[in-house]
């Protein structure tokens with residue numbers, strides 16, 4: 102019989118080349134047992150049955166080969182919401198919480214606003230906004246029907262009824278001048294960036310990550326769409342790469358937007374840029 106402590110020890114040895122071996126092993130075992138981390142620490146001598154051990158061993162082996170833990174468990178937390186993810190969706194990043202924070206900070210909390218999350222993936226941003234502001238109408242688009250299946254499923258599981266999902270190109274499904282805010286975390290990595298073939302990122306959909314030679318193609322499309330879809334005084338907030346703030350601010354300015362500013366993440370990098378339609 103293999104105990105919880107022995108299974109974790111063996112997994113840590115197998116995953117020794119990962120800098121998150123301990124955490125990965127624990128998350129995978131929690132997933133197999135359907136128990137919280139406290140259970141692993143409270144019952145280290147409890148035996149795994151054969152089915153549990155086989156499933157855990159297979160998951161650890163897949164992780165050793167590089168598969169992201171979120172795809173193996175089908176889950177990732179974002180904005181303290183437990184989200185389902187699949188190999189069709191980007192794995193939501195903590196960095197993107199800055200976009201949610203700034204959207205909540207800039208828009209009035211007490212008005213019934215209309216906000217579009219363009220390129221919603223697993224629904225992360227739309228779900229966080231819908232959860233925080235139940236009286237806002239959130240629209241969420243993605244050109245990937247597979248992403249929208251996951252995003253819709255997350256909304257249903259979380260009981261969030263104030264999101265309308267659309268399959269298609271960024272803002273195409275929304276009428277002119279109907280939005281108080283357009284928010285997006287679009288693909289923004291340059292096509293030839295070597296990070297695309299490293300680590301967990303190489304398992305994520307390329308269509309969710311890269312955007313042309315300099316990574317700016319999709320940011321440019323969104324900046325160009327803003328004047329059409331925003332109401333007067335509406336806002337656009339875009340996540341981008343940590344070295345792209347200057348280019349993104351120029352795109353916003355070139356497309357007729359004003360009150361342009363960028364916000365820094367916890368590492369001090371400008372990761373979100375904002376502008377307003379004032380004309």
Ligand SMILES: C[S@@+](CC[C@H](N)C(=O)[O-])C[C@H]1O[C@@H](n2cnc3c(N)ncnc32)[C@H](O)[C@@H]1O
Nearest residue numbers: 191193220221222243244270271286287288309
């Ligand atoms: C970087 S991912 C962000 C996913 C999610 N918003 C998040 O933060 O986790 C970009 C998303 O944009 C979608 N996308 C890419 N091009 C698009 C387009 N032209 N129109 C709509 N969605 C698009 C991709 O399918 C992907 O889900």
